[in-house]
Amino acid sequence: MGSTEHIERVTDLRAWPGDFPVSHLYTLGIAGERFLRELKDSGRFMGTRCAACEQVYVPPSMFCPRCFAALEEWTEVGPQGVVRAVSTAHRSVSGGALEPPDTLALIQLDGASSLLVHRIGESDGVSIGAKVEPVLKDADQRQGSILDIRHFRPV
Amino acid sequence: MRKVAVVGAGLTRFMRRAQETGPELAWLAASQALESCGLGLKDVDSVAIGSAPDAFDGVHMKGEYLAPGAGGWGRPVTRPYAGGGTGVLMPIHAWLHVASGMFDVCLVVAEEKMSTCHPHPQGAFVTIFDNILERPLEPNLIWIFALEMRRYMETYGITKEEIALVSVKNKRNGLDHPSTHVAEEITVKDVVESEVMVAPVNRLDVSPVSDGAAAIVIASEEVARRITDKPVWIDGIGWNLDTAYWTNRDLAYPAYVERAARMAYKMAGITEPRKQINVVEPYDPFSYKELHHLEGLLLADKGQAAKITADGVTQRNGNMPVCPSGGLLGVGNPIAAAGLMKVAEIFWQLRGEAGRRQVPGQPKVGLAQAWGDLMQVGTVVVMRVD
Amino acid sequence: MNMKEQPSGSLPGTPLSDEAVQKGNVLTLEWPSSLRYAWDTGVAVGRFLQELKEGRIIGRRCHRCRRVLVPPRMFCERCFRPTDSWQMVEDSGTVNTFSESHLRWDASRIEEPILVAVIGIDGSSEGGLLHYLGEMKPGEMRIGMKVKAVWKPAEERQGSILDIRYFRPFDRSTQDRPA
Numbered sequence: 001m002g003s004t005e006h007i008e009r010v011t012d013l014r015a016w017p018g019d020f021p022v023s024h025l026y027t028l029g030i031a032g033e034r035f036l037r038e039l040k041d042s043g044r045f046m047g048t049r050c051a052a053c054e055q056v057y058v059p060p061s062m063f064c065p066r067c068f069a070a071l072e073e074w075t076e077v078g079p080q081g082v083v084r085a086v087s088t089a090h091r092s093v094s095g096g097a098l099e100p101p102d103t104l105a106l107i108q109l110d111g112a113s114s115l116l117v118h119r120i121g122e123s124d125g126v127s128i129g130a131k132v133e134p135v136l137k138d139a140d141q142r143q144g145s146i147l148d149i150r151h152f153r154p155v
Numbered sequence: 156m157r158k159v160a161v162v163g164a165g166l167t168r169f170m171r172r173a174q175e176t177g178p179e180l181a182w183l184a185a186s187q188a189l190e191s192c193g194l195g196l197k198d199v200d201s202v203a204i205g206s207a208p209d210a211f212d213g214v215h216m217k218g219e220y221l222a223p224g225a226g227g228w229g230r231p232v233t234r235p236y237a238g239g240g241t242g243v244l245m246p247i248h249a250w251l252h253v254a255s256g257m258f259d260v261c262l263v264v265a266e267e268k269m270s271t272c273h274p275h276p277q278g279a280f281v282t283i284f285d286n287i288l289e290r291p292l293e294p295n296l297i298w299i300f301a302l303e304m305r306r307y308m309e310t311y312g313i314t315k316e317e318i319a320l321v322s323v324k325n326k327r328n329g330l331d332h333p334s335t336h337v338a339e340e341i342t343v344k345d346v347v348e349s350e351v352m353v354a355p356v357n358r359l360d361v362s363p364v365s366d367g368a369a370a371i372v373i374a375s376e377e378v379a380r381r382i383t384d385k386p387v388w389i390d391g392i393g394w395n396l397d398t399a400y401w402t403n404r405d406l407a408y409p410a411y412v413e414r415a416a417r418m419a420y421k422m423a424g425i426t427e428p429r430k431q432i433n434v435v436e437p438y439d440p441f442s443y444k445e446l447h448h449l450e451g452l453l454l455a456d457k458g459q460a461a462k463i464t465a466d467g468v469t470q471r472n473g474n475m476p477v478c479p480s481g482g483l484l485g486v487g488n489p490i491a492a493a494g495l496m497k498v499a500e501i502f503w504q505l506r507g508e509a510g511r512r513q514v515p516g517q518p519k520v521g522l523a524q525a526w527g528d529l530m531q532v533g534t535v536v537v538m539r540v541d
Numbered sequence: 542m543n544m545k546e547q548p549s550g551s552l553p554g555t556p557l558s559d560e561a562v563q564k565g566n567v568l569t570l571e572w573p574s575s576l577r578y579a580w581d582t583g584v585a586v587g588r589f590l591q592e593l594k595e596g597r598i599i600g601r602r603c604h605r606c607r608r609v610l611v612p613p614r615m616f617c618e619r620c621f622r623p624t625d626s627w628q629m630v631e632d633s634g635t636v637n638t639f640s641e642s643h644l645r646w647d648a649s650r651i652e653e654p655i656l657v658a659v660i661g662i663d664g665s666s667e668g669g670l671l672h673y674l675g676e677m678k679p680g681e682m683r684i685g686m687k688v689k690a691v692w693k694p695a696e697e698r699q700g701s702i703l704d705i706r707y708f709r710p711f712d713r714s715t716q717d718r719p720a
Contacts, residue, residue, distance in 0.1 A: 004623050005584050005615065015579035016287040018546045021647070022278045023573040024213030025269045025562070029176030030555065036568055059592075063182040065223035068189070068196035144568040166573055168554035174567055175555060183553040211570065273571075275648040288612055288702045290670050293646045298657055298671075301640035309638075309684050333551045337587070352640040354654070354679070365553065402659045403610070406638060491698045540591045 028144075031062040032072070040144040043136050045078040058112035074117050078109035080155060083130045086120065107132060107152055121151030131155040156254040161342070161538065162372050162498035163192030167335045169367035169487030172270035176211050178224030179378065180368035181345035184240045184492075185225050188370035189262070192382050198539040199372075201260035203232045205265035208237055209492035212268045212277035213312030217502020221387050225264035225370075237487035239440065239527025240394070241265065242369070242494015243534035246523075247392040249373040249494040250536075251278045259375045260387045266368040267489035276364045283529055297361070301353035303530060308355065310407035311458025313446070317354055320464050321442040322359050325478050328471065329458045330512035334496065335361050346442070347354035360442040365487035369495035371502065372506040390520075391423025391537035412451030412526065415533035419522075420453075422539040428453050432537070434504050435475060436497035438526040441480040447479065448524055451533065476514040479504060494525035498536060543637045585613040588627070594700040596692050601666050602628045610664035619666030630664030632690040633711050637661050637668050639682040654679060660688060660708055 007013060031048065038046045047058035048071040055066065058077050063070055078087060085106040092098045104114040105126065120126050121135065133153040142148040162355060165178055165187025167173075175183065182202075204225050209217045213459035214235050218234030221227075229372060235241070235248045241266050245467040247259040269276040280296035307313065318342060329338030349359040379386035395414035396406060416428070424429050437448035445459035454475065463469060465495060480500035483493050501521035524535045558602070561567055582590060583641055585601060589612060592599040601613035601624040609628045617624050639658040656679060662669035674682060675691060689711035698704040 009589070012587070014582040014590070015565055016291060016582055018286055018578050018580060020210070020574050020576040020578075022213075023273045024574065025273050026213065026271055026570045027172070027174050027176065027557065027562075028568050028570070029179050030174060032176065032180070040568075041440065057720065061223070062179055063186065065228045066196075068182070068186055068226060097496060099468060114163065140660055143571070152512070165551055168552045168556065170554055170556040172557045172559070172562065173554055174557050180554070189555070275645075277648040278646060281646050284671075285612070286578075287582055287586055291701055291703050292657070292671060292673065294657070294671065295642060295644045295646050297644060298640060298642055301642070302638045302657070302659055305640055306638035306684070318593065336556065350643075351641075352644055354643075400610075400612070400614075400618070400671055402612075402671055405668075407657075523706075 012093040022098060029062070031060045032050050035060050036146070036148070043124040043139065044076055045109055046074050047077045049073040049075050055113040057114050058109055058110055058116055074110065078144040079109040079135070080133045081109035081112070081116070081152070082127050083128055083132055084108050084115055084127060085125055105132070105152065118146070118149055119151040120153070121152040126154055157256060158376040159250050159253045159389050160374055161498070161502045162374045162379050162383050162386055162391065163188045163194065164371045165191055166334050166335065166496060166499060167368045168491055169492070170336055171317055171363070171365060171367040172539040173268065176265050177214070177217070177221050177268050181221045181264050182226035184266070184368035184370040185262060185264045186373050188272040192372055194260065194372060194382065196226050199226050199260050199262045201261045202227045202469065203245055203249045203252065203261055203263045204232060204234045204363050205236070205263070205495065206234070207236070207241055207267055210280060210282070211272045213271045213489070214337065221264070221266055223340025226262045229496065237394070237527055237532045237534060239356045239438065239490055239494065240525045240532035240534040241491040241527065242496070242523035243498060243523050243536055244394060245491070245495055246373060246389060246498050246536050247394055248369065248390050253373055253375050259378050261373045262370065262371040263373055263495065264368065265491035265495040267492050268366045269364040269489060270366050279461045281510065294376035295353060297353040297356055299401065299530060301356045304355055304418045304441065306406040307443055307447055313458065313541035315333060315347050316343050316442045317461035318360070318446065319343040321439065321445045322346045322484055323485035324464070324470065325439060325445070325482040327485070328512065330481055332481045334367065335368050335481060335486045336365065336505070337451050337487050338481055362440050362483035364507065365489040367487060367489035369492040369499055371495060371499055378439055385504050385540060387502050389536055389540045390423070390539045391425065391535070392537040393418030393422070393533070395533050396528070397531045399529050399531065400530070406530060408457060409447055409451035409526070409533060411531060412448055412524065412533035413453060415535045416452045419535040419537045422511050423539070425442065425537060432475070432520050432522050433516070434501065434521040435477045436477060436482070436500050436521070436523040437477065438482060438494065438497070438524055439478055439484050440488060442484065444526065445478060445482070449525060452522065452524060452535070471514045473514070477508065479512050479514050490518060494523070494534070497523040497525065501538050502513070503540060530541040579592070580639045585615045589613050590700040593702065593704040594698045595681050596695065596698065596704070598630050599664060600630045608666040611662045611669040613681060628664070630662050634660040634662040634688060634708070636674070636682065636684055636686045636688055638684060639674060639683070641679045649704045656682060658708070659683070671715060672702070672705060673707035674709070676709040681710070
């Protein structure tokens with residue numbers, strides 16, 4: 001029978017520190033590129049429609065994940081939308097307090113079937129079902145990022 | 156157990172960097188594979204997704220991330236993983252899905268987007284080494300290949316020039332592959348004079364990192380016979396893993412590839428592989444690996460794969476064509492997709508659909524093999540057409 | 542030399558050049574990684590590191606398969622049972638395989654190559670450690686050559702694999718003694 005040595009004292013525990021030394025440069029994809037370019041250049045929201053499944057995907061997808069069809073029909077959605085879920089975070093990723101607290105919502109833009117995640121701002125709190133509108137950065141400050149939207153606020 | 160066949164296949168281009176996201180690449184390959192056999196997503200019962208470390212694409216839970224593009228919406232999905240061995244582990248896994256009787260059609264999708272990883276995908280491999288006893292030495296992934304190549308060369312007296320013939324052959328074969336981004340006409344001299352990376356590995360000994368996706372459709376006998384007159388049967392599967400304590404192994408011979416091969420040969424009823432297998436796609440991320448693996452697959456005597464290569468046996472018109480696709484060296488290396496690309500190649504070769512890459516003589520039995528992890532895993536499939 | 546006449550247009554996929562990315566022709570998102578870890582060393586490696594600090598190399602013995610394992614582990618992966626006892630081994634060994642690296646971990650090039658080897662440590666079974674070779678030129682490395690650890694001085698050792706600077710050629714006839 002082999003010996004089964006254990007570490008008995010907590011003070012004998014040893015850990016070796018290290019990290020994961022890479023970073024990532026993501027492309028946005030064929031659909032993502034167009035979505036954020038439209039947001040950047042024209043300040044408008046686009047989705048892709050699958051007529052067979054009666055879905056409008058926002059963010060848009062180049063294919064329908066339900067039926068696998070190629071989606072070529074782009075359609076404008078929003079800019080207003082409806083809050084479908086909402087939550088306020090009081091703690092940051094590293095566990096400390098978030099000041100001010102961050103309110104995130106799942107928002108269904110008018111005409112879209114799927115939901116967009118973003119922040120709620122200029123508000124003391126929204127309920128599910130509340131109508132919201134986006135507050136965009138000025139055109140010359142937009143970069144083609146989801147943060148080109150500052151937040152959504154109640155209409 | 157039920158007979159299982161590959162009935163369709165699809166590939167994207169392999170690229171240094173794709174604009175498409177991972178799911179988009181997956182969909183491009185998967186939809187093509189379904190289209191190639193006249194099936195739709197509604198015909199798919201289960202999905203197997205293959206992708207190597209999440210660190211390359213830089214997304215956590217890569218299988219779930221890829222799933223919408225791999226047909227995984229609302230279906231049973233699994234993601235088996237074996238590093239570079241994944242591409243051939245996929246059809247093995249899908250075989251289990253279908254042979255068990257649980258599913259009739261399994262869609263198999265492999266994808267990799269290595270370009271996302273900065274400063275270089277090699278950096279992600281730093282975590283393949285032991286965190287405490289090896290990483291402080293700041294190793295580069297290529298060290299283990301170089302150390303294995305050196306051991307292999309010295310044990311059997313093989314020269315760099317002999318090994319370079321593999322790069323020459325595969326990069327030339329790759330010129331006929333529509334996915335390639337790295338094929339070219341080169342000479343042995345080009346290889347041995349190319350930049351030394353980690354001796355004895357030179358730049359042209361190494362397959363480049365790539366983005367890309369591959370997909371195949373696997374079906375039960377009943378479905379296969381209904382939709383195609385040339386189902387390619389998966390006759391044998393084998394897989395085997397060696398210890399992660401790689402410094403305690405003799406790297407001259409990949410014993411785990413042999414064990415995987417024996418498992419597949421036994422199942423397929425192959426008793427004389429050199430005679431019975433007509434076309435071979437072993438994993439060739441580095442030039443010497445093709446030779447190393449041919450020996451592990453028992454298709455060449457130990458230390459003799461270089462000789463049969465020099466003799467032309469492994470050319471497309473030779474007695475045992477090896478990597479007629481061009482392999483990783485000739486087409487590109489989006490890790491999991493590269494292995495599945497080899498399975499797709501055997502599929503097309505056995506059906507006579509490989510176009511300019513077609514090996515003559517109407518091959519009936521083919522083998523695809525992948526390899527990966529810390530010089531650890533062998534995955535093998537033996538395929539046959541009636 | 543480059544024959545680019547392949548029918549690559551027939552398969553889907555949109556290749557991007559580095560230039561397209563750098564010039565911002567396509568939108569991209571850069572994300573640094575901030576993953577940090579503290580890996581428990583465990584019983585075996587914990588002791589191994591402790592011994593390195595003392596200028597010694599220790600292994601673990603499995604009585605059933607009679608192997609002395611370096612790096613040590615508390616289980617024998619072959620017999621699938623706990624290993625039995627500690628076993629001090631030498632700080633000399635034999636080069637199993639070697640290489641000369643012109644690349645850093647991140648694929649950037651270095652001028653002075655790094656010499657590395659897998660060294661079978663004397664007293665252990667079946668190989669042992671990945672480490673550097675030193676005090677020799679690249680052309681002098683040989684499979685089978687005898688080497689010996691060159692340690693950092695005691696006050697600089699920290700309980701790390703780097704407490705050994707590298708392994709140098711070891712000529713038994715000159716009566717080298719373990720540190």
